[in-house]
Amino acid sequence: MLNIALPKGRLGDTAYACMARAGYECPALLEPNRKLTFENPALGVRYFWVKPSDVPIYVERGAADAGIAGKDILLEYAPDVYELLDLGIGKCRMCVAGPAEFRDDAAKTLRVATKFPHIARAYYSARSREIGVIRLGGSIEIAPLLGLSDVIVDIVETGRTLKENGLAVLEPVADISARFIANTASYQFKHAEIRTMCERLENLS
Amino acid sequence: MSGAANTPERVTRALRELYGSYGYAPFKVRKFEEYDLYAENKRFLASRQVLTFHDTDGRLLALKPDVTLSIVKSAANGGGLRKVFYHENVYREPRPGEGFHEIPQTGLECIGALDGYAVGEVVMLAARSLQIIGGRCVLDVSHIGLVSGVLDAAGVDESGRSALFRAVGAKNLPGVRQLCRELGMAAEHAAMLERLVALYGPLDETLPAASALPLPARSRAAVRELESLAAQLALYGLDFVNLDFSVVNDVDYYDDIVFRGFVEGAAAGVLSGGRYDRLMARMGKPGGAIGFAVYLDRLERVRETPADYDADVLVLYSAPEDVPRAVETAEALVRSGETVRVERAAPEGLRFRRTVRAENGEVREC
Numbered sequence: 001m002l003n004i005a006l007p008k009g010r011l012g013d014t015a016y017a018c019m020a021r022a023g024y025e026c027p028a029l030l031e032p033n034r035k036l037t038f039e040n041p042a043l044g045v046r047y048f049w050v051k052p053s054d055v056p057i058y059v060e061r062g063a064a065d066a067g068i069a070g071k072d073i074l075l076e077y078a079p080d081v082y083e084l085l086d087l088g089i090g091k092c093r094m095c096v097a098g099p100a101e102f103r104d105d106a107a108k109t110l111r112v113a114t115k116f117p118h119i120a121r122a123y124y125s126a127r128s129r130e131i132g133v134i135r136l137g138g139s140i141e142i143a144p145l146l147g148l149s150d151v152i153v154d155i156v157e158t159g160r161t162l163k164e165n166g167l168a169v170l171e172p173v174a175d176i177s178a179r180f181i182a183n184t185a186s187y188q189f190k191h192a193e194i195r196t197m198c199e200r201l202e203n204l205s
Numbered sequence: 206m207s208g209a210a211n212t213p214e215r216v217t218r219a220l221r222e223l224y225g226s227y228g229y230a231p232f233k234v235r236k237f238e239e240y241d242l243y244a245e246n247k248r249f250l251a252s253r254q255v256l257t258f259h260d261t262d263g264r265l266l267a268l269k270p271d272v273t274l275s276i277v278k279s280a281a282n283g284g285g286l287r288k289v290f291y292h293e294n295v296y297r298e299p300r301p302g303e304g305f306h307e308i309p310q311t312g313l314e315c316i317g318a319l320d321g322y323a324v325g326e327v328v329m330l331a332a333r334s335l336q337i338i339g340g341r342c343v344l345d346v347s348h349i350g351l352v353s354g355v356l357d358a359a360g361v362d363e364s365g366r367s368a369l370f371r372a373v374g375a376k377n378l379p380g381v382r383q384l385c386r387e388l389g390m391a392a393e394h395a396a397m398l399e400r401l402v403a404l405y406g407p408l409d410e411t412l413p414a415a416s417a418l419p420l421p422a423r424s425r426a427a428v429r430e431l432e433s434l435a436a437q438l439a440l441y442g443l444d445f446v447n448l449d450f451s452v453v454n455d456v457d458y459y460d461d462i463v464f465r466g467f468v469e470g471a472a473a474g475v476l477s478g479g480r481y482d483r484l485m486a487r488m489g490k491p492g493g494a495i496g497f498a499v500y501l502d503r504l505e506r507v508r509e510t511p512a513d514y515d516a517d518v519l520v521l522y523s524a525p526e527d528v529p530r531a532v533e534t535a536e537a538l539v540r541s542g543e544t545v546r547v548e549r550a551a552p553e554g555l556r557f558r559r560t561v562r563a564e565n566g567e568v569r570e571c
Contacts, residue, residue, distance in 0.1 A: 060473070061473075062471075062472025080473060082375055082376040082451065083375040083376065083377040083380065084376055085378075085379070183472060184451075185472055185474070188345070188447075189341060189467070189469045191405075
């Protein structure tokens with residue numbers, strides 16, 4: 001039996017669709033109820049929904065053998081897991097964004113608002129740029145508008161939210177998509193099951 | 206009594222016996238060291254955070270986050286081989302943001318004029334350490350020189366190298382492909398790297414596949430070392446050793462054979478080690494070194510059976526005159542192998558298999 005952590009929300013729905021197409025369906029998952037775990041014993045899978053940023057925690061600590069997590073979360077938390085497959089879903093970009101006419105004044109510390117402080121620090125320290133990270137929980141786009149920060153580091157899908165708020169992508173940081181990840185110990189002891197699942201998912205695309 | 210099967214104490218005792226039986230001597234180090242030792246070798250440490258304090262004379266000291274550095278530091282410059290094992294607490298942050306923890310660690314080091322046999326012996330002891338912990342276990346072995354050789358041939362620079370090793374360590378094949386493209390690696394080298402990274406399986410079955418590749422000289426030498434290691438491990442009858450290139454440790458220090466051990470039930474590797482000749486060179490010591498550590502804190506939850514009772518028998522007494530009777534009963538129970546708790550009144554929140562009461566010179570079940 002493989003325990004699979006799926007991210008709640010839109011990405012999770014697409015991720016489950018992938019799993020189902022790969023032959024690991026679990027119809028109970030789609031029924032409207034408040035259950036948190038769903039099992040298909042015949043196929044040897046048990047799914048559970050968790051907060052997207054918690055998926056790597058469940059997998060790293062072995063509560064889940066495998067899971068589906070966004071590359072953004074993996075870059076931010078750098079969990080000790082195997083990143084076996086790029087599922088090619090949930091594609092977007094991690095970007096530095098700010099007012100379209102923004103000019104970086106190198107004499108000042110750059111104020112960066114973000115939900116991803118680790119990614120922001122790593123990106124700017126590779127460029128030897130001194131920054132002050134302002135950690136926010138959401139609605140990041142508003143920070144430069146109100147003068148809370150100079151720029152933001154955030155996920156950009158279509159760029160519409162940015163545009164409507166007079167912001168633009170200044171620099172791309174990384175391409176993001178959903179990854180199939182596995183616990184390092186489960187990979188040893190449930191090797192055949194995890195490899196089979198990985199190959200079936202790979203053959204979808 | 207329940208639950209005592211996999212305590213760190215039981216495992217530590219058995220590991221000591223194992224290491225001792227192959228002539229490894231116990232090694233005791235101080236709880237703290239000069240901070241400089243760690244500052245100069247930060248990359249060797251599993252966590253960069255070090256707990257520091259000032260000595261009475263103002264020198265900066267650190268509670269040791271690692272034992273290997275202390276052992277290497279104390280190594281003599283003479284010839285021969287030094288074989289030691291240790292059981293110490295180390296102080297470090299297991300994961301970022303968790304704060305410092307005291308972590309019990311057992312390990313061994315083999316330092317000096319290393320040869321193939323000594324390397325094989327240490328890897329064998331690592332494998333047998335996993336068997337002692339019990340249940341199904343796997344020892345993943347790799348040789349940094351194999352992948353490094355390909356990167357040398359492809360002319361990959363330092364930063365590209367560490368990014369590639371990170372991707373290899375995460376078995377991130379798409380990431381490896383992307384990096385090879387970004388670094389402008391020749392197609393033949395990229396393809397070879399991909400083939401290597403995808404290899405996983407029993408050492409003796411997988412090595413021929415690696416050997417069949419048109420490898421550069423350094424990689425080929427690494428394959429030969431792994432082949433002789435595999436041959437020696439076969440003599441010991443160890444059949445749970447895999448070739449797995451995702452074992453990378455820190456390539457700044459480990460540039461040779463590396464390994465990581467897993468036991469079923471522990472969520473992450475419980476044993477990690479490798480050959481760290483580069484650290485020896487950095488610290489001005491002659492010869493090579495190989496060693497490993499067992500992370501005993503990660504065994505706490507392996508096949509634990511929760512204790513159903515706090516003690517087998519609760520022996521109650523009421524008046525001071527009943528104490529002799531209670532003592533007699535408790536002594537008899539302990540002699541027969543049961544655990545007892547002697548109390549005047551039943552302690553709150555504890556559970557016992559049965560309860561007896563000593564009263565008026567008699568003992569009765571209640």
